Amino acid sequence: MDIDLIFKALANPTRRQILEWLKNPNQFLSEEQCGGFNRGVCAGNIEKLGNVSQSTMSNHLSVLQQAGLIQAEKYGQWSYFSRNEALIQQYIDYLKNSL
Template sequence: MDIDLISKALANPTRRQILAWLKNPQQYLCEEQCGGFSRGVCAGNIEKLGKVSQSTMSNHLSVLQQSGLIQAEKYGQWSYFSRNETLIQQYIEHLQQAL
């Protein structure tokens, strides 16, 4: 776990919002239109929520993925993202102990 990399990823409000969307996608997206959330949330749906360009959202998702906070799975031409709950919990525990 790279504490600095995670902290830098979380410094951006859009990336924190992405993590919130992925935590409870049914609050923000229609499950039927997304084909369910068992695989995670499709990058295109995250992009629509963020109301930013595809390249900007791709960059945000890449930073989150490099930090380990999210995971991606490809299904055909689509990428689905989900939270890495184990790492998020480890990060929270580290902050509680260190600060």
């Protein structure tokens, strides 16, 4: 766990919003729209929610992925993203115990 990368990733409100969307995707997207959430949420749907360009959203997702906060899986030409709950819990525990 790289604390500095996590702090950097969480410093941006759009990236915090992405984590919220991934935590409860059914509050923001329909299952029909996404083909279910078993694989996570498709990058294209995250991009639509964020109302930003594809390159901007790609950068946000990359920063979150480098910090370890999200995971990506490729299915054909599509990338699906989900939260790394184990690392998020480890980060929360770190904050509770060190700050």
